[in-house]
Amino acid sequence: MTSSLTGTGALAKLALRRDRIMLPAWIYVVVIGVCANAYAFSKLYKTASSRAALVASGESNPALLFLYGRLNGTSVGALTAWRYGVWGALFAALMSVFIVIRHTRADEEAGRLELIGSAAVGRQAPLVSALAVATLANVVLTVVLAVALPLIGLPATGSLALALAIGTCGLAFTGLSAVAAQLTTSARAARGLVFGVLGAAFLARAVGDSAGAGGPAWLTWVLPLGWTETLRPFGGERWWVLALPLAVFAAGTWLAFALAERRDHGAGLLPDRPGRPAASALLSGPFSLAWRLQWPALAGWAAGFAFIFAVSGAAAKGIGSLVGTSSALRDEFARLGGQSAIVNAYLSSLMLLAGLIAAAYGVSAVLRLRTEETDGRADPVLAGSVGRIRWGLSHVLVALAGTALLLAVAGVATGLGYGLRAGDTGGMVARMLGAGLAQLPAALVIVGIAAAAFGMVPRQSVAVGWTAVGLAVLINIFGQVLQISHWVLDVSPFTHAPRLPGGPVSASPVFWLSLVALGLAAVGMATLRRRDIG
């Protein structure tokens, strides 16, 4: 082993130690997502004819092609690969970005690599160990998927192809992240760079898939995410396609090492732009500071919401015919209010999803307080003439406004997406805006729990906040499928939010949920006033 690699093993062990919860969680989410879908398809669409009908309606719906990609057959395996192939690959890519950047540029930016670099550790060891951990994670993911899918009853060959499609996409983004980590000086910018490539990859294959005959179908071939489709798992596998992501991985790794050899510690290749030498009049207190720190993230979330919900809203037009092909699903929707209510049920489910994701945003915005506190940046603010409550409220208000904004964006985007295809755009936008905002009080209860935890149990606030989000997702997304007791269902605030459009509107749950959210935030601020900082 050459001296520039000394210490790689120790660093990889350290990285695995730091990621011992995050890594299994990522792998678990992808595996469960794929397997649950495969299982659901095998139960809901038992007969070949019902699947053929589903495929026929799926292929004629551009929005679904946009979201999930092209279908490569009518088997349960092909449907699984269609519904979760691209998305599984997307998750594997995200996992790889987080792992690689976290152990390279983020550590370098924080100064931790400097400490490590001064020990008997080779110059390239941190990069090698980060790549090794990310590769290991993708290999484990591939193996687990390749073993788990046949257990559900899918053919082994197709399962292996789907597992490899997802795992190699993760590897491709491992290589790309390693390059990005050399280019920028901040971890945030490095992640942003790879997310940009990921977004472009999604759009390229989405446009290629949904443009129809005569459209630019070649776009599906350009970037990694599309390769999960062109490999055709369960639909006559083209194994040579696997060479494409592996080539990206190899090229990215090679380029990252070449760049790392040439640059200084802490430096990037893309220059940091200079900023203002003095603060503008707008940056004047804790509230403008909180806004300044949080708006870039909020803008990203809002753009993501606008895109996802516009596409999902547009998909609602074809949802009736899609559901019509499965008798089990038809029964399910009939139970919810008859055939005519299918679109409403779909739209209201979308709004529930928006509420849950917006709550996750709100929790992350409130927990920024905790990061500011533990990183020592709360001290200079509180050592100024700023009271505890004013400081606390500065970020809580950003969380509140951001959550409301995201739900409004989700409503308007869904309304636009659906209205432009189904007609009555203006009316749909107004209806869906109301439906989105109806989720706000429930989302704010979750945000309020994070705020209360920050005041009362600061050390546990991150765990408490995310557990609240996780429980709400578990109860409201999987609760009915798992047929859990309504006592448990009632625990989640989202159970009490109006189910719009289509459901009854009543002021009292909105009022009570708002009151609970307000009370939780007040408890958080009151306890923040009485405790130690740091």
Added chain:
Amino acid sequence: MANAIEASGLRKHFGPTRALDGLDLTVRAGEVHAFLGPNGAGKTTTIRVLLGLLRKDGGDVALLGGDPWRDATTLHRRLAYVPGDVTLWPGLTGGEIIDLLARLRGGAADPKRRQDLIERFDLDPAKKARAYSKGNRQKVALIAALASDAELLVLDEPTSGLDPLMEANFRDCVNAERRDGRTVLLSSHILAEAEALADRVTIIRAGRTVETGTLAGMRHLTRTTVDAELDGPVSLDGLPGVHDAVVDGARLRCEVDNAALTEVLRRLSAVGVRTLTCRPPTLEELFLRHYSERPVATVQS
């Protein structure tokens, strides 16, 4: 009001760890007061109590005549603080942070003073904070504090990241603050800094004050280091007030209580003195003695 800071019997514990265990600290208005102790002695904890970031568990504390916990917001208009470990918002520039900190105190930095200090400390205010070294981050916090009109400056190890040139700059600035009648509390474990700057000194260890006063007053309590080359061997055995004597042939090195100096010198001149050095202990030696002689009262539960 004579005292800017008055703390007595200050206690603070974190779980089973007693961080402050009856600490006393008095800082007179208009003086530069050095607050000395090794790492973990409780300097930063004391400062965080004074800033109202931590709540004291016992004892009395007054800051600028007020209660640092209850009156934090109003008192903070009159003080400026430089943390020991300066972390800044990575996406903001140094210039933005200097202005922001001034505005958070409820004032605005005097533009001329701000510009002077930026030039003096050689800071690029247009750089994002993530690109700053530790020293440059410290400069940002220092410039913000020095450019303010605060009557009390609380500086927690303010020079730990500065190079010698900037450290000299910093000393000039602190001396200028003293002339302007401002009070400075300067925590440090760099003893030369305290020797060069401080009017009075408080030394703490394990959360307790072990010594407070002027440096001159402390030397009075302590010993003189004697190095001598003699014409022949000398015996100081049994002489009270002589410590750590090392006799190596005709060479002698020892520490002498000031009260015993006369007797020691008489014995040396009886043998015959070739060279003789007597010097007051440096603060380092004072310091070492406080941590080596009296065993630390156990800090654990």
